[in-house]
Structure formats: C-alpha cells, structure tokens
Amino acid sequence: MSTAxxxxxxxxxxxxxxxxxxxxxxxxxxxxxxxxSELRIIFRRPRNLALLGLLAAAPVFLGxxxxxxxPPPGAGGGGGPSVFVGQxxxxxxxxxxxxxxxxxxxxxxxxxxxxxxDSVAGEAGLGTLRTLLTVPAGRIRLLLTKYLAIxxxxxxxxxxxxxxxxxxGAVLFPIGPVTLLSGDTISLAAGLVRLAMIVIYVVAALxxxxxxxxxxxxxxxxxIAVMAAVLVIVIVSQILDAVSQVAxxxxxxxxxxWLAFDALLRxxxxxxxxxxxxxxxxxxxxxxxxxxxxxxxxxxITS
Amino acid sequence: MTLAGPGLxxxxxxxxxxxxxxxxxxETSGLAMRFRSGxxxxxxxxxxxxxxxxxxFLGPNGSGKTTTIRxxxxxxxxxxxxxxLLGTEADSGLDTVLPRVGALVEGxxxxxxxxxxxxxxxxxxxxxxxxxxxxxxxxxHALDQVGLLAAADKKYRxYxxxxxxxxxxxxxxxxxxxxxxxxxxxxGLDPQGTREIRSLVKQIAAGGTTVFVSSHLLAEVExxxxxxxxxxxxxxxxxxxxxxxxGRGEPRILIRTSDEATxxxxxxxxxxxxxxxxQGQVTAPLGGHAPEKVNAELVGAxxxxxxxxxxxxxxxxxxxxxxxxxxxxxx
Numbered sequence: 339m340s341t342a343x344x345x346x347x348x349x350x351x352x353x354x355x356x357x358x359x360x361x362x363x364x365x366x367x368x369x370x371x372x373x374x375s376e377l378r379i380i381f382r383r384p385r386n387l388a389l390l391g392l393l394a395a396a397p398v399f400l401g402x403x404x405x406x407x408x409p410p411p412g413a414g415g416g417g418g419p420s421v422f423v424g425q426x427x428x429x430x431x432x433x434x435x436x437x438x439x440x441x442x443x444x445x446x447x448x449x450x451x452x453x454x455x456d457s458v459a460g461e462a463g464l465g466t467l468r469t470l471l472t473v474p475a476g477r478i479r480l481l482l483t484k485y486l487a488i489x490x491x492x493x494x495x496x497x498x499x500x501x502x503x504x505x506x507g508a509v510l511f512p513i514g515p516v517t518l519l520s521g522d523t524i525s526l527a528a529g530l531v532r533l534a535m536i537v538i539y540v541v542a543a544l545x546x547x548x549x550x551x552x553x554x555x556x557x558x559x560x561x562i563a564v565m566a567a568v569l570v571i572v573i574v575s576q577i578l579d580a581v582s583q584v585a586x587x588x589x590x591x592x593x594x595x596w597l598a599f600d601a602l603l604r605x606x607x608x609x610x611x612x613x614x615x616x617x618x619x620x621x622x623x624x625x626x627x628x629x630x631x632x633x634x635x636x637x638x639i640t641s
Numbered sequence: 642m643t644l645a646g647p648g649l650x651x652x653x654x655x656x657x658x659x660x661x662x663x664x665x666x667x668e669t670s671g672l673a674m675r676f677r678s679g680x681x682x683x684x685x686x687x688x689x690x691x692x693x694x695x696x697x698f699l700g701p702n703g704s705g706k707t708t709t710i711r712x713x714x715x716x717x718x719x720x721x722x723x724x725x726l727l728g729t730e731a732d733s734g735l736d737t738v739l740p741r742v743g744a745l746v747e748g749x750x751x752x753x754x755x756x757x758x759x760x761x762x763x764x765x766x767x768x769x770x771x772x773x774x775x776x777x778x779x780x781x782h783a784l785d786q787v788g789l790l791a792a793a794d795k796k797y798r799x800y801x802x803x804x805x806x807x808x809x810x811x812x813x814x815x816x817x818x819x820x821x822x823x824x825x826x827x828x829g830l831d832p833q834g835t836r837e838i839r840s841l842v843k844q845i846a847a848g849g850t851t852v853f854v855s856s857h858l859l860a861e862v863e864x865x866x867x868x869x870x871x872x873x874x875x876x877x878x879x880x881x882x883x884x885x886x887x888g889r890g891e892p893r894i895l896i897r898t899s900d901e902a903t904x905x906x907x908x909x910x911x912x913x914x915x916x917x918x919x920q921g922q923v924t925a926p927l928g929g930h931a932p933e934k935v936n937a938e939l940v941g942a943x944x945x946x947x948x949x950x951x952x953x954x955x956x957x958x959x960x961x962x963x964x965x966x967x968x969x970x971x972x
Contacts, residue, residue, distance in 0.1 A: 365769065374766070468711075469751065472739065473740075638716070639716040640711070640716075
C-alpha cells in the first residue's frame with residue numbers, strides 16, 4: 339500500500355478533492371448529469387424497451403391491416419376513430435392520427451403507469467432509492483428529476499408512434515393536403531404542424547397522468563401496485579366519463595379532455611377546448627406533484 | 642492494489658482534509674426510534690465514535706443496528722434524541738455532510754440490468770458535488786480498489802454475492818471520505834469473501850477514514866475493530882475499546898478427567914464456586930487460584946487428570962453474554 343506522500347506525488351496533477359469544497363460548484367451541470375442518468379435507467383430497462391417495441395408495433399400492424407383491407411373513402415361517418423379510418427385511403431397522414439387516437443385510452447397509459455411505478459416505488463423495492471439518497475442525491479432534486487424523465491418518456495413514446503405511423507402512412511398510402519374535420523382542406527405542411535400540436539397536447543395529458551403515478555409511487559415499494567392503480571384510475575375515469583348520469587363530474591375527470599385534441603383538427607382551431615384541456619392537465623399535475631413532494635420530503639425510507 | 646489514484650488520495654495533505662477536529666465522527670445523544678407499531682427499535686442510545694477508529698457496531702439481528710444506521714444517514718427520522726455526524730448537527734440538514742460519508746446500508750442495492758461500472762456511474766451522477774472532470778478515473782479506481790475492475794463490464798445480476806458486497810463498498814469509495822458506514826458488509830459471505838471485505842476495511846481505515854461497521858458476528862470484525870459498541874434489543878449495552886471488552890472475561894479452569902465427581906469435590910474444597918461438570922470435563926471460574934496448585938491438589942486426591950488448562954471466554958462468548966442469549970462454557 340502506498341503511503342500518503344507517494345499517493346500525492348504519484349497522482350497526476352489533481353484538483354482538490356471535492357469533499358473539500360462543499361456545495362455544488364456547477365449545480366446545472368450536475369443536475370443535467372443526474373437527468374441523463376435517469377433517462378438512461380428508463381431507456382436501458384429491458385421492460386421499457388419491450389413496451390416501446392409494442393408501441394412501435396401498433397402503427398406497423400394497423401398500417402398493414404388497413405392496406406390489405408382498405409376501408410372505402412369516406413367510410414365510417416360516426417364518431418371516434420372511424421372519423422380517421424375513412425380518410426386513410428385518400429391520405430396516409432390519417433394513419434398517424436388514427437394510431438394516436440387508438441393508443442391513447444389504454445396502451446400508452448400502460449407504459450406511463452409502468453415508468454411512473456418504477457420511478458420511486460421500483461427504486462424503493464430494488465433498494466436503489468437508499469443508495470441514491472445516501473449519495474446524497476437530494477430527495478426533492480431526485481423527485482423532480484424523475485418527473486421530468488417521465489415526461490420525456492411520454493414525449494418519446496408519442497414521437498415514436500407519430501413518426502413511425504407517418505412514415506408508414508406515406509409508404510402504404512397516397513399522401514397530400516389534409517381535409518380537416520370541419521371540411522376545410524389545408525396543405526400537407528400545415529397538416530403536419532397540426533399533428534405536432536396534437537402530439538404536444540396528448541403528451542401534456544400523459545404528463546398529468548405521470549404526476550399521478552409519481553405521487554402514488556412515493557407511497558409504496560411495489561411498482562406493480564402503482565401500475566395497477568394508475569390503470570384503474572384511467573379506466574374508471576373513462577367509464578365514468580361515458581355515464582351521462584354523472585355528467586356533473588365529467589369535467590373534473592383526469593381523462594375527460596384527453597380526446598379533445600380533435601379541436602386541433604378544425605378550422606378555425608377551437609382554442610377554448612384546447613386550453614380547457616391543458617388547464618385540466620396542469621391542475622392535475624400541480625396537485626399530484628405537491629402530494630409527491632410532501633411525501634418524498636418526509637417519508638422514512640425503510641426498504 | 643494501491644490507494645493512490647486520480648482524484649482519490651488515501652490520505653491527502655492534512656491541510657486539505659476537512660477537519661474532523663477533536664470532535665467525534667459520530668455522536669448521538671438519546672437517539673431513539675419508536676416504530677408506529679409502538680416497538681422501541683432504538684432505545685435512547687449514546688454512540689461516541691472516535692475519529693480514525695474502526696468501530697464495530699455489534700448486536701444480533703433485530704437489535705436496532707440497521708435502524709440506527711438509517712437514522713444516521715437521514716433515511717428515517719428519529720423519534721427522539723439528536724446526533725452529530727462529523728461535527729454537523731443533524732437537525733441543520735445532512736446534505737452538506739453526507740458527501741463526506743460513504744455508506745453501504747443493509748446490503749448492496751444496484752440495478753441488475755446495468756454493469757458494475759454503469760451502476761457506479763449512476764451513483765456518481767446522483768452526487769451534486771462530484772468532481773465531473775475525474776469521474777471516469779474515480780470510478781475505475783474505486784472498482785480497482787475492490788478488485789472488480791476485470792468484472793466492471795459484467796451485468797450486476799451476474800455478480801456473486803461477494804462481488805455485489807464489494808461493489809457496494811466501491812460506491813462508498815467514489816470520492817475521499819472522512820467516514821465510511823458499512824452495514825453488515827460480510828452478511829451471507831463465505832469465509833473467503835469475509836476475508837476480502839476485512840482486508841478492504843483495513844485498507845480504508847489505513848487511509849485515515851473512520852470506519853463504522855456493523856455485524857451480528859463479532860468474530861468477523863474483531864480482528865479489525867479498535868472500538869466496539871454492542872446493541873441488544875435496542876439498547877447500547879457496551880461501548881468502549883475492544884481491549885476493555887476483552888478484559889471483562891473471567892478466566893476459568895478446565896479439567897479433563899474420567900472422575901468428574903471427585904474433581905468437582907476437590908475444587909469445592911479449594912473454595913471455587915459455580916462448578917460445572919459433564920462430558921468428561923469440570924470447569925469453574927479460577928478466582929485468584931493458581932492453576933498449578935489446583936492441579937497438585939487434584940493429583941493428590943487421586944483424580945486422573947487427562948488435561949488441565951485455563952481458558953478465557955472468547956470475545957464471542959462475552960458478546961453473546963452481553964446480548965443475553967445464554968452463556969454456557971460447555972456450549
């Protein structure tokens with residue numbers, strides 16, 4: 339074993355050990371490093387990669403099925419996703435809208451439930467939460483970083499879905515100017531802008547759901563319990579939203595405004611609906627982030 | 642293996658070390674933890690861990706060791722008392738002092754789908770005061786110190802238990818520390834693994850770091866400890882230098898003979914008390930008697946003495962006696 343003097347002499351010119359200078363020298367750079375590390379944990383976990391693979395498979399499956407058995411133009415005049423199905427034969431852009439619509443109620447929330455369950459409860463179950471907190475990562479610093487990583491995951495999930503279905507739509511179907519729900523036709527470029535706005539809207543909806551999942555995640559060390567609870571919330575909310583007898587609570591349900599993105603497919607855009615939806619998501623996010631914050635600050639880590 | 646390395650000097654220039662001062666590395670006063678169930682897991686203990694010592698924190702499983710360590714690291718909140726870590730009052734926040742403390746709590750906990758190196762990178766990334774420029778070198782050095790450099794790119798889930806424990810210690814070595822808190826670092830290890838951990842702890846202590854190491858097996862840590870604290874059902878029943886604990890043991894005389902009855906009779910006549918006999922052995926606390934005189938008396942009385950020796954109770958025996966699990970030399 340080398341002696342202290344050798345240690346100092348043999349080492350390269352060293353900066354003073356960081357223990358000597360307490361307090362973050364570069365808080366932003368250090369935070370960004372933690373954030374990247376969080377993203378790596380999410381995107382390296384085999385289970386999450388399988389989920390993203392599942393999400394990617396959806397547009398491929400739907401595209402091929404609709405190519406083989408293309409609905410006649412203008413088919414499906416009813417509400418819901420059939421609005422988009424009828425237009426796919428004419429315009430591949432609608433494959434993208436159709437996929438976004440179909441995956442929103444259950445499939446993507448499942449992925450968000452998994453990631454938010456892993457975020458705190460999963461780390462507690464694995465024991466890595468105590469490892470990180472004794473580093474010390476900082477309880478609230480870690481929590482907020484984890485929330486931001488969940489939001490990035492939601493964004494990545496929908497960018498993947500939108501981009502892949504757009505490419506497939508262009509390959510499998512003709513593509514051109516987009517006919518809106520209000521009957522107006524806008525250029526393909528303007529249509530893609532609308533598509534981008536829709537992605538931002540649904541990511542905001544999922545970010546609110548992620549806050550709910552994060553809050554639940556601080557109460558248990560069983561990630562699976564959080565996943566189940568988030569899915570129950572999503573499904574019960576949608577069932578209640580379909581029961582007209584409880585219409586009075588509909589605007590307060592977390593999923594009520596999820597599909598209101600069709601407002602972005604009209605001319606002029608029904609901004610009131612869009613903003614109402616975004617406000618609802620913001621309120622949900624703030625409330626549940628506050629719950630998560632309070633809980634994280636005080637909780638005893640016994641896992 | 643060397644302790645010198647990039648950004649991590651074993652014993653940096655004294656002028657650079659954050660002074661522990663004359664104060665204690667860990668000092669608790671009436672520290673207590675009552676669970677919601679009402680159970681008093683830690684019963685108002687007053688730990689005093691001298692700087693530079695290797696402090697063995699001993700006690701059977703469930704005696705409150707891990708709960709105490711969790712309180713010291715800010716993972717759980719004490720329900721009573723207070724403590725100072727490296728001179729910093731816990732109430733004023735531990736975040737400024739924890740960077741100077743390396744910790745392994747209740748076994749290593751890492752991500753099974755990441756490699757050893759990726760896991761350490763993750764720990765280092767969580768540190769808001771880590772030296773960014775030397776990260777890669779520090780991580781490799783920590784891996785090297787615990788002998789895991791060759792296995793650095795294997796997935797954590799493929800590690801043996803001993804390798805996992807050593808990776809846990811490596812996480813504590815990512816930067817220079819004034820204090821290392823190791824909770825049961827030898828738990829579940831084979832003798833070989835236990836030896837490896839012991840030599841690691843010795844190395845860390847040789848660099849001037851105070852080491853606070855818990856164990857339920859005294860034998861595993863007695864060779865490295867200078868101080869011990871013994872916990873029993875939430876109470877600190879002994880604290881002091883290891884030698885002081887050793888000195889507590891009373892020597893006993895042990896006679897191997899086929900005639901236990903006569904031997905016991907001779908001992909009684911000599912004035913020895915608490916005589917125990919059985920299985921061809923007779924033992925009793927020696928008191929102030931000279932063993933050779935006892936031997937002469939025995940032989941004089943015609944006792945066939947096959948063997949005679951003075952035994953001091955082992956530390957393990959003393960430890961068990963302190964923690965109240967029965968004490969029987971004939972074991």
